[in-house]
Amino acid sequence: MKKVMNANRLLMLILAVICISAVVYPVCIVGFSSQNKQGFRESIRVSDDGLIYEWYPVVATDGKGGVYVAWFSWICYENEIWSTGIHFAYSHDWGESWSSSAKVNDDNRLSVWHSSPSIAVDQQNEHIYVTWWDNRTGKPCVYVSCSVDRGASFGTDVKVNDNEGGMSTEYAEYGTPYVVNIEADNSNVYEVWQDDRTNPNFDIYFAASQDGGQSFGQNVKVNPESHKNNSLPWITTSKNGTIYVVYTADGTIFLAKSLNKGAFFEPPSKVNDDEESWYRGKKEVKISNKGDIYVVWTDGRAGHSEEYGWTWDIYFALSFDGGQSFCTNIRVNDDRPAEFGYRTGQGTPSMAIDSNDGIHIFWEDLREQLETYYHFRDIYYAYSSNPIDFSKNVKINYVSHAEVCDCADPNVAIDSANNLFVVWSDTPHDPVEYIHSIYFTKKQLSGTGSIPYLVAVGIISLILVSVITVLMRRRLLLKKPAKQKRARVNRMFQSKIY
Known part of the structure; x- marks a missing residue:
């Protein structure tokens, strides 16, 4: 006994x-790592090319310490010759150190314009997929390239759209981002993009690959014929294989879903809860562990004035019934609606869902732009442990001895151990030319059991x-x-x- x-x-x-x-x-x-008061590490530069402009970064993780970042690069050669490309860097130690930057696209002609990168990792086989559009054929088309060695190299570019060209010349000239998006799971690769093959005001198209991105099937139109001016799509998949696509049509956000791997999309549901057709910018859709659907986007319902232009906010919506209907929209940013009489304020949100269904949203924010001449945009963050309200907004970007602050286009990924990885573009040390580079920070959510956490707990x-x-x-x-x-x-x- x-x-x-x-x-x-x-x-x-x-x-x-x-x-x-x-x-x-x-x-x-805390005493052994450089962190700000919100728990995010000091921002570090990922890109190393010294190129003139580096924009639109996207990030993904394999859940095993691999963090992968792709971005758009605008390069200036001698004699003022300009060219673009899709560049990439990787880390295999949760973002502590980074590889040299490398070009993904295999067409290196200076006349070809590349833009709108998107990235996904198939965690079952650790394949990394980077997609974008370029005009190598004379018309903008969607391409994808795959790495099977954790980012050390990429294979031959594969064309996704099944027509001659998928986007108008306007997009080829200005490099608009967020017009292509990719998702990958269990050797299935899914792509969506905006396409003008039959509609000069764009439709949303979908294509699937069942052989790991080596080939793509027939393209499928997502939106109904009644929807015009379709733009800025985002795709995700649920655990049971349902495909969800969110997009804007004539100033309204819609969610369409497919129950048969993209062969057909059901009539879409409206996401925003107002009746006006305002600007609805970049958006993302995610699925919670319980199967609830979360959507976040840039919203212009606050209006427009001749003196100050558009007023943009970050809005969030939730569906409990598989996307059939959405609850009341929630404004995520907490600055006052008429602060300083000038608030064009927020845009390009990105969202991650942790293992406890906590919601993490990041965006670019102009609320402090009037404080100093060289202070323009910051990266802000809000969190919610429930889909009802959000925490106080906090700024997460920090670079030692920065002379300028102009952060843009954040993107976030999260692994199964609840490590948050965030990237964006910034120009902290160039108050003259405003040369943007790609920056990174991370945060380990408390009590979530990452591998370093478990090792340290075990030792102690x-x-x-x-x-x-x-x-x-x-x-x-x-x-x-x-x-x-x-x-x-x-x-x-x-x-x-x-």
């Missing part, structure tokens, strides 16, 4: 030590168990003579009774 009680006490002791370690570890690491637990075991042994040794003395007294007392 005593042995059982001792075993139970030892088990309770070990569990208590592990719990204490889980608290001690985060406290310890072993140390504490060892120390406590030694102390207990010392205590037992000290008590042993007293126990022996009491035993002799008891024997003497019992002998007198009997």
Whole structure:
């Protein structure tokens, strides 16, 4: 009986030590890493090319320490010759160190324009897919390239659209982002993009690959014929294989879904809850672990004035019924609606969902642009543990000795251990030319069990168990003579009774 009680006490002791370690570890690491008060690391530069402009970064993770970033580069050669490309860098240690930048696209002609990168990782086979559009054939088309060696190299570019060209010359000239998007899972690769093959005001098209991106099937139109001016699509898939596509049509956001791997899309549902046709910019759709659907976007419902232009906000909507209907929209940014009389304020949101269905939203924000001449845009962040309201907004970008702040186009990824990885473009050290580079930060959400976290907790637990075991042994040794003395007294007392 005593042995059982001792075993139970030892088990309770070990569990208590592990719990204490889980608290001690985060406290310890704060002093050994460069973090701001929100827990995000100091921003570090990912790109190393020294190119004139680097914009529209996108990030993905393989869940095993691999973090992968692609972006649009605008290069100026001698004699003022300009060219563009899709560049890429990787980290295999959760973003602590980065590879050199490399070009993804295999067409290197200076006359070809590339833009609108998107990235996805198939975590089942660790294949990395980067997609974009370019005009190598004379007309803008969608291409994808795959890496099977964790980003060390990329294969031959594969054309996705099944016609001669998928976008208008206007988009080829100005490099508009967010017109192409990709998702990958279990060797299936899904793409959506805006396409003007039959509609000069664009439709949303979809294509699927079932052989890991080596070839794509027939393109399928997502939106109904009644929808015009369709733009800025985003795609995601659920655990049961349902495909969801969110897009804008004539100033209204819609969500379409397919239950048969993209062969057919059902009539879409309206996402925004107002009746006006305002500007609805870049958007994302995600699926929670419970199957709820989350949508975030740039919204212009606050209006427009001749003096100050558009007023943009970040809005969020939730569906509990598989996208059939959406709840009341929620404004995420918390600055006052008429602050300084000038608030063109927020745009290009990106969203991640953690393992507890916590919602993490990042966006570019102009609320501080009037404070100094060289302060334009920041990257702001808000969190919600429920889909009802959001936390106080906080700024996450920080670069030591920055002379300029002009952050744009954030993008976020999250792994199964709840490590947040965020990228954006910024020009912190060039107040003259405003040369943008790609920057990165990360945050380990507390109590989520990343691999470094578990290793550290295990080490601290072993140390504490060892120390406590030694102390207990010392205590037992000290008590042993007293126990022996009491035993002799008891024997003497019992002998007198009997």
